[in-house]
Amino acid sequence: MARQPSAGGQGSESKRGAARQDRPASQDGGDAHPISETIRDHVRAAVGGLLVGLPLLWTMEMWEHGSTLPPLKMLVLFGLAFVIVVGFNALSGFRRERTWLELLLDAVQGLGLSVAVAASMLFILGRLEPELGLQTLVGRVALLTIPVAFGTALAATVLSEPEEGSEADPxxxxxxxxxxxxxxxxxxxxxxxxxxxxxxGSEADTPLLVAAVAGSLAISLAIAYLVDTPSGSTGDRSGGGPLTHPAGETVAAYAVALLVAAILLVSFGLNDGLGLRALVGHVVMLGTLASFGSAAARLMLGGGSDQQEKAGS
Amino acid sequence: MKRNWLEWLILLASTGLVIGVVGYLLVSGLTSRGPAAIRTEVINAGAADSPDGGWLVPLIVRNQGGTAAGAIVVEATAMVDGTEEASQLTVDLLAADSEVELALGFSGPPDGDVEVRVVGYETP
Known part of the structure; x- marks a missing residue:
């Protein structure tokens, strides 16, 4: 994305306000982003989007689901991705003078860029033929925009250079x-x-499901401890609540992963006709991957914070 | 920092794209046209022949319903040299509002009209 939204977290709103007050009004008219920097930011975001999105852009099942998913389910997935991208930007950006409106505008800008990137790549791959009908065309673009949008958000936060004098919010x-x-x-x-x-999901028996749950929790717990070490990130552990302890965070993160897995299963219609036992099997097995994703993201968040600290020092 | 003109332009275009996608999904989701409705149409049957001496009948299969259909079995029957012949093809997936062009083969030119029917399909 073109601009880095401010870092979020607890108390970030007041810091935003302070940053805005510190900026002289006379400078508002004359400190526009240089055009060359805007171009570079957007190229970086587009490349990040492709980096993350290309594997799914090349996946036949995604093209098919783009044709068959009901529009409202697609809208739910699209909205979920937007919320998460806004959250990603709010939590891991470097710039501090963003208001929430600007944060939303940045996210819309990133999402729009992702729509353009996804549509362009699908067109190049020959997956946007006119005879497919408008519903399929829009559906495919909407569905494939989701991974691309993650990529653009990551590019804006991980690949970009921190601004001078910026600090990391825990x-x-x-x-x-x-x-x-x-x-x-x-x-x-x-x-x-x-x-x-x-x-x-269909073939896993109960011992295997128990092993899958245990394995997922073990990986998540390992990540939580890794991030919690003194040489790890600046994860805020000072609050004293249950979620600040590695075990609490592990359980909560696993629950989030299972919820995400369930939402995806319902969105893709994979729950149709399943009994409760089979549904649990599907959620747990997809949850193994989701929990690893959640652990990896938390680990990456720790790394990103370290970089911000170094940049700020 | 303030947005420059290029960022405003990109923001404007992005807003348009996002509103377009969300708006279309919302409208098409709220105005669902029900299940799949498969229609077939033979196009110019008399003009088609096959390089190996057979006869190909091109036809269009359309889904005019609101949801996709999969494994659509299309069958064409015709009289060829006094004998009834049937030819069948399966369309893997046909999304709502979309169409696909097929060609069904016979051993020779049909004596009369070619009858096409949809044998069945599944809802993916």
Whole structure:
């Protein structure tokens, strides 16, 4: 995205206000972003979008689901991705003078760019033929915009250079769960439309499901401890609430991962005709991937904060 | 920092794209036209022949309903040299509001009209 939204977390609103007050009104008219920087930011965002989105842009099941998913389910997924991208930007951006309106505008800008990138790539791949009908054309673009939008958000936060004098805000426990949901959604989205989910979910017996739950929790717990070490990130552990403890965060992040897995299963219609036992199997098996995604995102958040700290020092 | 003119332009275009996608999904979701409705149409049957001496009948299969259909089995029957012949093809997936062009083969030119029917389909 073109501009980095401000870092969020607890107390960030007051800091935004302070930053706005510190900026002299006379400068408002004369400190516009240089055009060359705007172009570079958008190229970076587009490349980030392709980097993350290309595997799914090349996945036949995604094209098919773009044709068959009911529009309202598609809208729910699109909206979910937008919310998570806004959250990602709010939590991990470097610039501090964003208002919430500007944050939303930045997210719309990033989403619009993602729509253009996804549509362009689908067109190049020959997946946007006119005879497919408007519903399929819009559906495919909307569905494939989701992974591309994650990529543009990541490019804007991870790949961009921190501004001079910027500091990292510690990310609170709710913010970390938000990031966990983003990671879970992205990882699980990569396989949710494939037949493998149906096969694994249907064939897994109870001991295997128990092992899957234990494995998912173990990975998540390992990440939580890794981030919690003194040489790790600036994850805010000072609040004293249940979510600030690694075990609490692990359970909460796993619950978020299972919720994301369930939402994806329903969105892709994979729950149709399933009994409760089979549905649990599907959610748990897809949840293994979602929980790894949530853990990876939390780990990456820690790394990103470290970079911000270094940049600010 | 203030947005420059290029950022405003990109924001404007982005807003248009996002509103377009969301608006279309919302409207088409709220005004659903029900289940799949498969229609077939033979196009210019007399002009088609096959390089191996057979006869190909081109036809269009349309889904005019509001939801997609999969595994659509289309069957064409015609009299060829006094014998009834049937030819069948399966369309893997046909989304709402979309169409696909097929060609069904016979051993020779049909004596009369070619009758086409949809044997069945599944809802994906």
């Amino acid at each position: 990310v609170g426990p709710i913010g970390r769960l938000f990031v966990a949901a983003g990671g879970a959604l992205y990882f699980a989205l990569n396989v949710a439309p494939t037949d493998e989910v149906r096969v694994l």
